[in-house]
Amino acid sequence: MVDCSNVHINGVKINFRNNGSNNDGLDIDGCEDVLIENCDINTGDDAICLKSSLNPCKNFVVRNCVVTSHTSPLKFGTSSSGGFINIKVENCYFYDCPMGAIKLQIVDGGTMENIEISRIKIVNGGSPIFIRLGNRGRIYTSNTYTGTNKINGEKPEGATVGSIKNICIRDVVAEVCYADREQDKKATYKNVHYKSKERTGREKAQAGSIMITGIPGHYIENVTLENISISYPGGGTEADASITDVPEDVARYPEQFFFGVLPSWGAYIRHVKNIQFKNVTMTTRTPEKRKKIVLDDVVGFMNE
Numbered sequence: 001m002v003d004c005s006n007v008h009i010n011g012v013k014i015n016f017r018n019n020g021s022n023n024d025g026l027d028i029d030g031c032e033d034v035l036i037e038n039c040d041i042n043t044g045d046d047a048i049c050l051k052s053s054l055n056p057c058k059n060f061v062v063r064n065c066v067v068t069s070h071t072s073p074l075k076f077g078t079s080s081s082g083g084f085i086n087i088k089v090e091n092c093y094f095y096d097c098p099m100g101a102i103k104l105q106i107v108d109g110g111t112m113e114n115i116e117i118s119r120i121k122i123v124n125g126g127s128p129i130f131i132r133l134g135n136r137g138r139i140y141t142s143n144t145y146t147g148t149n150k151i152n153g154e155k156p157e158g159a160t161v162g163s164i165k166n167i168c169i170r171d172v173v174a175e176v177c178y179a180d181r182e183q184d185k186k187a188t189y190k191n192v193h194y195k196s197k198e199r200t201g202r203e204k205a206q207a208g209s210i211m212i213t214g215i216p217g218h219y220i221e222n223v224t225l226e227n228i229s230i231s232y233p234g235g236g237t238e239a240d241a242s243i244t245d246v247p248e249d250v251a252r253y254p255e256q257f258f259f260g261v262l263p264s265w266g267a268y269i270r271h272v273k274n275i276q277f278k279n280v281t282m283t284t285r286t287p288e289k290r291k292k293i294v295l296d297d298v299v300g301f302m303n304e
Helices: 181-186 200-207
Strands: 003-012 011-016 026-029 032-038 038-042 046-052 057-063 068-069 075-076 084-097 104-108 109-126 130-131 163-177 211-214 221-232 262-282 290-302
Touching: 026 032, 026 057, 046 057, 057 211, 057 290, 075 084, 084 104, 104 109, 104 163, 130 163, 130 221
Parallel strands: 003 032, 011 038, 026 046, 032 057, 038 068, 046 075, 057 084, 068 084, 075 104, 084 109, 104 130, 109 163, 130 211, 163 221, 211 262, 221 262, 262 290
Antiparallel strands: none
C-alpha cells in the first residue's frame, strides 16, 4: 500500500516463504493512520515492512500478530526519506527468523521518532534488535524503489543524513539461535555451503548481539530498553573477543551481519546519546570469550 490513510488490515494470513528472492509480506509505504492486527505471516523476506520512499509512515499500531521470516519479522526501512513517526508495535510473536527480528533503519534521510515496541516474544531468531542510522542517501523520485543493484554502495547518493530518537523497546523475551543449515540449503535464493561443523563467520554474525549504531558525527538519541530477557547461544572465541575494527559501512545497505562478528555477545552500541538499559538480562547457553557489552562513542549510558 502506497500513500494511503485510514487503513485497517485484520486477520490476514500470508504464506510465502520460499517462492522467490524478494517475497515480502506487508509493505506499507508512506501511509498514515494504519492498524495491522491479528495477522499470521510467513515470508522469506521482510514480513511486516514499513517503507517511506516519499511520505512519512505516521500513526501506526501493529498488534497481536504471529510472524516468521527468513529476513525479518518487523522492519522499518530501508526506504526512509519521509520518516517513521508515532509507531506502536505490541503483543506479537516472532519465530524462526535467522537474519534478525526487529530492524529499525534510517539510511536515506528522514526522521524516526516516538517508536514504542512492547510485549514481544522472539523464538529461534537471529540478532534480536538492530537499530541503524546510516547514510546511503538515496533520493527517491517514486515510491518503493529499492535499488538492490546498489546493495554494496560505498558512497552516499546525495540525500542528507536523517535522525533516530525517542525509541522505547520493553517487555521482550528472546531466544537467539544459530540458523538452521538445512533450511538455508532449501532456500532457493541462498548459495551457502557448509564444509564443517564449526560455525561460519556469517552464522555467528546473524546470531549476533543487540546492535545500535549511528555514524560518525550523527548520533542515535534517547533509546530505552526495559524489561528485556535475551538468551544467546554463546560460543565466541578469543579471536572474536579481540576484534577491534568493526566497519562503519556508512553508505552500505543495512543488514547487521554485514558488520561481521562483533566483539560483544550481548550488545554493541556505537555513536549513541542517552541510552538506558532498565532490567535488561542477557545470558549465554554456552561459554563466551567476548565482552557482554561494548560501547564506542556513547554519551550517557545507564545500565540499571
